[in-house]
Amino acid sequence: MLEIKNLNVHYGVIQALKNISLTVNNGEIVTLIGANGAGKTTTLRTISGLNKPTSGEILLEGKEITSLSAPQRVKLGISQVPEGRRIFPDMSVLENLELGAFLRNDKNNIKKDMENIYQRFPILSDRKRQTAGTLSGGEQQMLAMGRALMSRPRILLLDEPSMGLAPLLVREIFEIIKDINSTGTTILLVEQNASMALAIAHRAYVIETGTIVMSGTGEELAKSDEIQKAYLGGE
Amino acid sequence: MEQFLQQVVNGISLGSIYALIALGYTMVYGIINLINFAHGDVYMIGAYIGFAAITYAKLGFFPALVITMILCAILGVVIERVAYKPLRNSTRIAVLITAIGVSLLLEYVMMFFVGAEVRSYPKVLSGEVFHLVGVVINIQQIYIVVTAIALMILLQFIVHKTKIGKAMRAVSVDQDAAQLMGIKVDSTISYTFAIGSAFAGAAGVLVGIYYNSIDPLMGIMPGLKAFIAAVFGGIGSIPGAMIGGLSIGIMETLVSGYGNSMYRDAAVFAFLIIILILKPTGLLGKNTREKV
Numbered sequence: 002m003l004e005i006k007n008l009n010v011h012y013g014v015i016q017a018l019k020n021i022s023l024t025v026n027n028g029e030i031v032t033l034i035g036a037n038g039a040g041k042t043t044t045l046r047t048i049s050g051l052n053k054p055t056s057g058e059i060l061l062e063g064k065e066i067t068s069l070s071a072p073q074r075v076k077l078g079i080s081q082v083p084e085g086r087r088i089f090p091d092m093s094v095l096e097n098l099e100l101g102a103f104l105r106n107d108k109n110n111i112k113k114d115m116e117n118i119y120q121r122f123p124i125l126s127d128r129k130r131q132t133a134g135t136l137s138g139g140e141q142q143m144l145a146m147g148r149a150l151m152s153r154p155r156i157l158l159l160d161e162p163s164m165g166l167a168p169l170l171v172r173e174i175f176e177i178i179k180d181i182n183s184t185g186t187t188i189l190l191v192e193q194n195a196s197m198a199l200a201i202a203h204r205a206y207v208i209e210t211g212t213i214v215m216s217g218t219g220e221e222l223a224k225s226d227e228i229q230k231a232y233l234g235g236e
Numbered sequence: 237m238e239q240f241l242q243q244v245v246n247g248i249s250l251g252s253i254y255a256l257i258a259l260g261y262t263m264v265y266g267i268i269n270l271i272n273f274a275h276g277d278v279y280m281i282g283a284y285i286g287f288a289a290i291t292y293a294k295l296g297f298f299p300a301l302v303i304t305m306i307l308c309a310i311l312g313v314v315i316e317r318v319a320y321k322p323l324r325n326s327t328r329i330a331v332l333i334t335a336i337g338v339s340l341l342l343e344y345v346m347m348f349f350v351g352a353e354v355r356s357y358p359k360v361l362s363g364e365v366f367h368l369v370g371v372v373i374n375i376q377q378i379y380i381v382v383t384a385i386a387l388m389i390l391l392q393f394i395v396h397k398t399k400i401g402k403a404m405r406a407v408s409v410d411q412d413a414a415q416l417m418g419i420k421v422d423s424t425i426s427y428t429f430a431i432g433s434a435f436a437g438a439a440g441v442l443v444g445i446y447y448n449s450i451d452p453l454m455g456i457m458p459g460l461k462a463f464i465a466a467v468f469g470g471i472g473s474i475p476g477a478m479i480g481g482l483s484i485g486i487m488e489t490l491v492s493g494y495g496n497s498m499y500r501d502a503a504v505f506a507f508l509i510i511i512l513i514l515k516p517t518g519l520l521g522k523n524t525r526e527k528v
Binding site: 050051072076080092103 | 399402403405406409410412415417418419420
């Protein structure tokens with residue numbers, strides 16, 4: 002579904018990504034784990050078109066999308082839940098969800114999708130008219146995910162959905178991610194919470210200072226000694 | 237008491253004009269953090285377009301107003317595309333200085349073409365007056381206030397109910413997040429300039445009709461006052477600009493009426509200083525987070 006080949010990204014003279022290549026197959030949950038500053042967010046932002054690569058290719062279903070703008074990529078089915086959620090705090094929950102469907106014109110289906118989102122996240126339905134800025138962190142994360150789903154993405158990019166949430170909520174969010182995936186949406190998940198991410202991922206990549214250093218199935222990586230030591234707090 | 241009411245009525249007409257100009261300042265600031273100093277000159281050019289439409293094309297008030305708004309909208313978009321867009325990623329001060337440059341350019345190019353002299357505006361509305369509990373209200377004032385209110389309602393509708401309006405609000409809060417919704421930032425900025433400039437053009441026509449005289453430098457003072465109105469209301473806030481415009485207008489006429497019209501401008505600027513000391517974010521402004 003999504004393929005990245007030899008991607009290089011610079012911020013000024015600093016190289017943030019060095020020759021990154023990764024693949025996400027249709028229907029998979031793939032996770033990209035790594036420490037703070039390793040280049041996880043940059044990878045996602047480059048896939049969604051917010052950052053421009055210096056070289057390399059991004060392919061969506063075999064088609065080159067590297068030169069397309071972020072809105073054009075949304076139209077093709079790439080939707081990102083950004084780091085820190087980035088909901089529109091002064092707008093209502095409903096307006097936030099409507100913005101998620103900005104590029105769509107099929108009113109009836111939008112309504113249906115909105116109902117589905119409310120079913121998945123009942124709390125959002127209760128708070129429809131409330132300003133999004135007044136929601137709690139977990140609710141905001143749900144809103145950000147709901148908003149991203151409103152564009153009917155083929156692939157959903159999630160940037161640290163567990164950030165700043167209580168452990169119980171983190172578990173809930175990961176259950177939701179699995180559930181979204183089971184309804185056919187491919188997922189690329191970026192996480193610092195490696196144990197949770199590896200537990201739900203079909204495959205995983207490990208990124209360190211802008212380079213992919215390991216890859217494998219979620220299970221394999223969860224058992225590997227290096228990962229245990231570096232990310233899972235094992236001996 | 238009658239004199240007071242009379243000054244308030246005059247102040248509301250003047251204030252609705254300031255409010256129309258202030259809206260453009262505040263919308264542009266909200267979306268790209270630029271104080272568009274050329275905005276007052278778009279208002280001046282609007283006055284001239286209205287002048288030409290009424291004098292040469294023999295149009296009535298409403299057709300002249302609509303044509304002026306359309307042409308000013310185009311002018312605003314062209315200014316943004318040519319002067320500001322190439323500086324999207326440069327420092328704020330660079331764009332600000334460019335805005336001052338655009339302002340001077342518009343003033344003196346106009347002066348080159350139409351001459352520096354003051355022109356008197358054609359009579360397009362009757363000068364009929366009403367007496368209401370001792371207060372004199374003329375038809376022009378009614379047209380001004382009604383036009384301004386209608387435009388502000390239209391703006392509220394655009395901003396809150398249409399896709400373009402929602403895109404504008406999203407881009408003004410968070411450009412990256414807006415792009416992830418599929419919103420094109422550049423065209424949203426263009427729409428903002430178009431609407432703000434159209435309003436300034438409308439204000440130009442109204443002022444021409446009200447004060448009966450126009451000249452190429454007429455945009456400087458009202459531009460500054462509308463800017464103060466926007467700051468007073470809280471820059472970036474649309475209701476703030478409306479309240480700010482009306483307050484500045486009423487304040488000015490009261491100072492002229494009871495004190496000395498020589499102190500009118502001084503009073504307005506002194507007021508700005510006081511606001512900036514007491515409430516730097518303005519009446520309805522929010523403390524903005526600096527994005528890192």
